[in-house]
Amino acid sequence: xxxxxxxxxxxxxxxxxxxxxxxxAGLSLAKTLNAEIILLHVISEQPVYYSAxxxxxxxxxxxxxxxxxxxxxxxxxxxxxxxxxSIKTILKEGEVAETILKTAKELNVDxxxxxxHSRKWLDDIVMGSAAKDVLKKTTVPLFIVPTKKQVE
Amino acid sequence: xxxxxxxxxxxxxxxxxxxxxVAEAGFNLAKAMDAKVVLLHVKIQxxxxxxxxxxxxxxxxxxxxxxxxxxxNFIENSKNNLDESLIRTIVKEGDFAVSILDAxxxxxxxxxxxxxxxxxxVEEIVQGxxxxxxxxxSKIPLLIIPTSKNDKTNTFISQVxxxxxxxx
Numbered sequence: 001x002x003x004x005x006x007x008x009x010x011x012x013x014x015x016x017x018x019x020x021x022x023x024x025a026g027l028s029l030a031k032t033l034n035a036e037i038i039l040l041h042v043i044s045e046q047p048v049y050y051s052a053x054x055x056x057x058x059x060x061x062x063x064x065x066x067x068x069x070x071x072x073x074x075x076x077x078x079x080x081x082x083x084x085x086s087i088k089t090i091l092k093e094g095e096v097a098e099t100i101l102k103t104a105k106e107l108n109v110d111x112x113x114x115x116x117h118s119r120k121w122l123d124d125i126v127m128g129s130a131a132k133d134v135l136k137k138t139t140v141p142l143f144i145v146p147t148k149k150q151v152e
Numbered sequence: 153x154x155x156x157x158x159x160x161x162x163x164x165x166x167x168x169x170x171x172x173x174v175a176e177a178g179f180n181l182a183k184a185m186d187a188k189v190v191l192l193h194v195k196i197q198x199x200x201x202x203x204x205x206x207x208x209x210x211x212x213x214x215x216x217x218x219x220x221x222x223x224x225n226f227i228e229n230s231k232n233n234l235d236e237s238l239i240r241t242i243v244k245e246g247d248f249a250v251s252i253l254d255a256x257x258x259x260x261x262x263x264x265x266x267x268x269x270x271x272x273x274v275e276e277i278v279q280g281x282x283x284x285x286x287x288x289x290s291k292i293p294l295l296i297i298p299t300s301k302n303d304k305t306n307t308f309i310s311q312v313x314x315x316x317x318x319x320x
Binding site for chain 1: 157158177180181184185263268291292293294295296297298
């Protein structure tokens, strides 16, 4: 049997408290496998915002630029926290599931690491109507880290 | 940040031919991580089995006993296919999600590997449609291996040409 190793790990982080757990699991996976790490955050396209802010376009642009800066900082912080200078950070905009898959393909990663319940990602990737479609399309294994809040 | 090591991997298989691919992917991961492997097969309702078998043009199962033997054979076969003797195999009966999570808990595994064809599993495990309570207690990551038919290029998993199911 041929063994194809995991050499590149794409860790998709959300900009919330789940990211730490996902980053940790991804790091653990990558380190054990001695794989390259790429941190990705996708700024979700929110059509709602467009309609809501259509009368204040400038504000919206400013907001996205601000968001980009803070997310870039956030990714850098995550990278530093992981203590590995070779980690790449990528910031993209678009439909989340689609963008993750596209990035994974572009970078030729061997596994995608993401949280199960960070916002609606999983709904987009695994569950929703588009979800099964995406999962069918992906040729990259998905490593899903449970990030659902514990209900007591 | 502390690294949590992955020591034990649970590979959940069903009778779908692509299970071989799932098993291999899981095994590759285990090998790379120097982790132990638990191969799990969850037996489902007889009705579903007959459907699967029909699709594969395989045997008729007359009883639960036959089913158990077939399940065990399948798992042993997968094991041989993986060329590894230090693998534990388990056969469970009942609900997919519950059985998988139960086994994962019992065996104290660090990762569960399943195939994407088992969307039912994925839905149940991840979304907890049926098993909300079990899910909420689960803190185990899932590795979902794409197993769709139109999946041509896969750098992670070697191509599987021969299906062990035919040997049962």
